[in-house]
Amino acid sequence: MLTLDRVKVSFKDKVALDLGRTIEIADNDRVGVIGSNGAGKTTLIKSILGIVNYQGSIKRGIEADKIAVHMQQNEYIDTVPLRIILEMLIGGRIKNNKKILEMIEFFEFEPCLNKRWKQLSGGQKQRFTLILVMCSESPITLLDEVTSGLDFETRQKLMKKLVQWYKERNTTLLVTSHYYEELEHLVNKILYLDKGKVIDFGNKDDLFRKYCGKAVILCEENNATKEIAKNHRQIVAPEGMIALRCDEAEDEIVITEALSSVNVNYRRSNNDIELMTINAKAVYYRGGKR
Structure with missing residues (x-):
């Protein structure tokens, strides 16, 4: 559905994105595009849409203007109420469109329909665009920082809805996000960018198994845990923590028994995206591969 072949984007003398390889995204893949600010996530989305100049090639499967997209900044005309804009875009009456009605109810957007675009808050503008994107039948959907600016409870509700909404849909989905834990149930692939x-x-x-093993045991860093870690395979962990890689079930048993013997609480993970990225980045900049 999407082939990104050595795509490179430069703004004057600055390289914003340089994939340096071919990225093949298959039909119905759910791809989380992750990385810190300036990593090139939004530039990648704009490249796919064809709204920035790039070197290399992009095969989309459909025309760029047929892609459903939620950008961090969206604009609509201010001269008419949103109800009219929405009906123009969907080509019919709101009351006759079950999907639109479901989204309006979910996002509690009914009170905003008679407002104009400029009268909306940032969160309301975001919800309006999401209603349009999620009700699109496009085979490719791009969501750029879709939960940015939302409070924790609203983010949780939205991600749960996205998982449910796209579960049965034939849609190739690309989602950029700073909140890695939100991608856990939504995506099946990760594209990790850093400095383009x-x-x-x-x-x-x-990717988790490649950089972290079958599972990881995480615990607080102190003298007792540092002593235990000497006998096991330690990987990069968040500050103040120790992460011990387990490639076999026996590793977990030995480590957890040792931690329990000194009364240390621990957490097991086999899918922590943030932990994976920390270790992937460390390996990348060491110039090695696991």
Whole structure:
């Protein structure tokens, strides 16, 4: 559905994105595009849409203007109420469109329909665009920082809805996000960017195993846990924590028994995207591969 072949984007003398390889995104893939600010996530989305100049080639499967997209900044005309804009865009009456009605109810957007675009808050503008995108039948959907600016409870509700909404739909989905934990149930692949470069791309679970093993035991860093860690394979962990890689079930048993013997609480993970990215980045900049 999407082939990104050595795509490179430069703004004057600054390289914003340089994939340096071919990225193949199959039909119905759900891809989380992750990385810190300036990583090139939004530039990648704009490249796919054809709204920035790029080198290399992009095969989309459909015309760029047929892609459903939610950008961080969206604009609509201010001269008419949103109800009219919405009906123009869907080509019919709101009351006759079950999907639109479901989305309006979910986002509690009914009170905003008689307002004009400029009268909406940032969160309301975001919800309006999401209603349009989620009700689109496009085979490709791009969501750029879709939960940015939303409070925690609203983010949780939205991600739950996105998982449910796209579960049965034949849609190739690309989602950029700073909130890695929100992608856990929504995506099956990860494209990790840093400073415009590809750190890695692949199946989410495969990438975790590549950089973190079958599972990881995380615990607080102190003298007792540092002593235990000496006897096991330690990987990069968040500050103040120790992460121990387990490639076999026996590793988990030995580590957890040792931690329990000194009364230390621990957490097990086999899918922590943030932990995977920390270790993938460390390997990348060491110039090695696991």
